[in-house]
Amino acid sequence: MDYKVLYRKYRPDNFSSIIGQDYMVSILKNAIKNDKISHAYIFSGPRGTGKTSTAKVFAKAINCLNPTDDGPCNNCESCIHFKENADIIEIDAASNNGVDEIREIINNIKLAPAYSKYKVYIIDEVHMLSTSAFNALLLTLEEPPKHVVFILATTNIEAVPITILSRCQRFDFHKISINDIMKRLNFVIENEKIDIDSDALEEMAYISDGGMRDALSILDQLSSTSEKITINDVIEHFGSVSKKQVDDLYNLILENNVDNFDNIMKKFKECAIDYKVLIKKLLEKIELEALKSKKERDYQGLTYQDLKEMAFELADISNYINVSIDPYLLIEITLLKYFNKETNFTSRTNQNISREINEQENEIKETPKNVVNKNKEDTTKIISQEIISAKNSYEELIKIRVNNCFVNAKKEYLQKVKDMWQNLLKKIEDKSLLNLLIDCNVVTASDQIAVLTNVVDGTTNLINSRLNDIETLFNKEYNNLYKFIALTENEWNKEKQVYINNLKNKQVYHYIEEPKSEEVVTNNIDNIEKIAYDIFDKEKIEIE
Numbered sequence: 001m002d003y004k005v006l007y008r009k010y011r012p013d014n015f016s017s018i019i020g021q022d023y024m025v026s027i028l029k030n031a032i033k034n035d036k037i038s039h040a041y042i043f044s045g046p047r048g049t050g051k052t053s054t055a056k057v058f059a060k061a062i063n064c065l066n067p068t069d070d071g072p073c074n075n076c077e078s079c080i081h082f083k084e085n086a087d088i089i090e091i092d093a094a095s096n097n098g099v100d101e102i103r104e105i106i107n108n109i110k111l112a113p114a115y116s117k118y119k120v121y122i123i124d125e126v127h128m129l130s131t132s133a134f135n136a137l138l139l140t141l142e143e144p145p146k147h148v149v150f151i152l153a154t155t156n157i158e159a160v161p162i163t164i165l166s167r168c169q170r171f172d173f174h175k176i177s178i179n180d181i182m183k184r185l186n187f188v189i190e191n192e193k194i195d196i197d198s199d200a201l202e203e204m205a206y207i208s209d210g211g212m213r214d215a216l217s218i219l220d221q222l223s224s225t226s227e228k229i230t231i232n233d234v235i236e237h238f239g240s241v242s243k244k245q246v247d248d249l250y251n252l253i254l255e256n257n258v259d260n261f262d263n264i265m266k267k268f269k270e271c272a273i274d275y276k277v278l279i280k281k282l283l284e285k286i287e288l289e290a291l292k293s294k295k296e297r298d299y300q301g302l303t304y305q306d307l308k309e310m311a312f313e314l315a316d317i318s319n320y321i322n323v324s325i326d327p328y329l330l331i332e333i334t335l336l337k338y339f340n341k342e343t344n345f346t347s348r349t350n351q352n353i354s355r356e357i358n359e360q361e362n363e364i365k366e367t368p369k370n371v372v373n374k375n376k377e378d379t380t381k382i383i384s385q386e387i388i389s390a391k392n393s394y395e396e397l398i399k400i401r402v403n404n405c406f407v408n409a410k411k412e413y414l415q416k417v418k419d420m421w422q423n424l425l426k427k428i429e430d431k432s433l434l435n436l437l438i439d440c441n442v443v444t445a446s447d448q449i450a451v452l453t454n455v456v457d458g459t460t461n462l463i464n465s466r467l468n469d470i471e472t473l474f475n476k477e478y479n480n481l482y483k484f485i486a487l488t489e490n491e492w493n494k495e496k497q498v499y500i501n502n503l504k505n506k507q508v509y510h511y512i513e514e515p516k517s518e519e520v521v522t523n524n525i526d527n528i529e530k531i532a533y534d535i536f537d538k539e540k541i542e543i544e
């Protein structure tokens with residue numbers, strides 16, 4: 001059977017069938033039109049982007065007896081015998097270091113072409129030539145005869161000596177866009193009568209990463225194994241991730257559905273999907289969402305700030321993910337941070353509710369005193385406490401616990417609690433709770449209370465709403481009725497400054513009654529700075 005692999009069968013035979021390199025093609029076409037053929041070209045760019053194909057179309061076109069606007073006519077003697085034309089010499093520098101071939105070029109270069117107008121030397125992967133081969137090539141490039149054209153191609157332009165580059169006209173080939181690849185694939189499947197779902201086609205274009213040859217090879221492989229190619233075929237064969245899977249992942253973050261999120265990540269690991277593709281697709285999804293967050297008035301996803309942070313963190317881990325023991329775990333941990341975040345939707349809802357409550361309050365104020373509905377007033381207060389200012393409801397508790405912690409905060413307690421805390425995190429089974437606590441720092445501790453900080457405002461409220469759970473777990477693990485309180489890093493910095501000022505003014509801290517009053521324990525304040533350092537665990541403190 002005369003079966004030709006698709007990428008050979010659909011190799012461009014004129015300029016218009018070269019995909020995605022319009023700029024380069026137009027310059028080459030003009031050169032032919034104006035009869036300004038240079039004696040040396042270098043085509044650089046990623047693999048599969050059409051360098052060799054373009055070189056061949058160009059070589060054919062400059063030798064064609066009846067060239068058209070689209071390059072070679074493909075009908076004349078020269079075009080028909082192009083493949084066996086002894087004047088077209090192809091050298092693959094990757095398969096040998098090329099010294100012999102280059103010597104042969106030097107020996108024969110002066111001889112006029114046997115059949116054509118030009119002798120064309122196409123040297124593929126030219127950066128692989130040995131130093132002596134490069135030197136020999138350089139000599140020929142310095143003073144080539146008029147009838148010779150060199151077309152050098154490389155995937156690694158940096159490895160080509162500058163002396164060579166300076167004698168060539170340089171063309172940089174780019175990765176082919178997904179749209180261009182899809183257009184070409186569509187042409188091929190129609191021609192070959194291949195049955196394929198449109199999302200499977202898009203995925204193929206995606207996986208081929210800008211290389212037309214890879215795209216056609218993928219199509220070749222799948223069309224020989226299945227009747228109708230579906231997205232699942234592509235994903236299973238190439239360890240890819242579908243757009244839908246990435247969308248699902250993002251939505252689970254918004255829904256705070258940690259369990260399903262964890263399941264998907266486990267599945268990715270089982271199927272050994274390409275984690276680099278996953279990161280790339282996540283970044284694209286984030287870009288899309290970030291744009292939406294700026295464009296759409298009622299955008300309901302994560303805030304722009306969170307999206308930006310997420311993008312930077314994913315880009316950061318992609319630098320060392322290759323050497324990571326478990327890349328999937330690294331991605332999962334990075335994304336877990338964005339659960340329980342305030343979304344644009346929730347913050348807007350809160351704003352709406354607070355507006356409603358304000359309106360209700362105004363209404364109450366405007367109602368004559370004697371008809372004020374007492375119940376309505378109470379309800380309003382409860383709602384406002386719960387929703388508008390979840391923060392305020394913890395404000396008092398924060399003040400009391402931070403104060404009480406300062407009464408006998410010591411570095412030894414801090415170190416001890418830090419260790420216990422780290423150990424506790426490993427034992428927390430409730431993923432939503434773990435997720436809340438994973439980014440927390442223990443910043444100061446007494447023998448009874450520890451202060452936690454988190455950068456994100458909304459998170460500290462959520463942590464404080466679960467203090468009971470945290471304290472119960474701590475007690476279960478260490479048999480210790482310890483208390484915690486969480487505040488944002490900004491709030492903590494303010495508290496810290498107040499503490500330092502108080503130390504300076506020799507003001508002592510007294511227990512404020514929360515559960516029960518206790519005797520005041522004071523520190524002997526001899527060295528303010530030393531005490532402050534001890535308590536804040538080497539954090540830099542400026543004492544005025």
Ligand SMILES: [Zn+2]
Nearest residue numbers: 064073076079
């Ligand atoms: Zn021709």
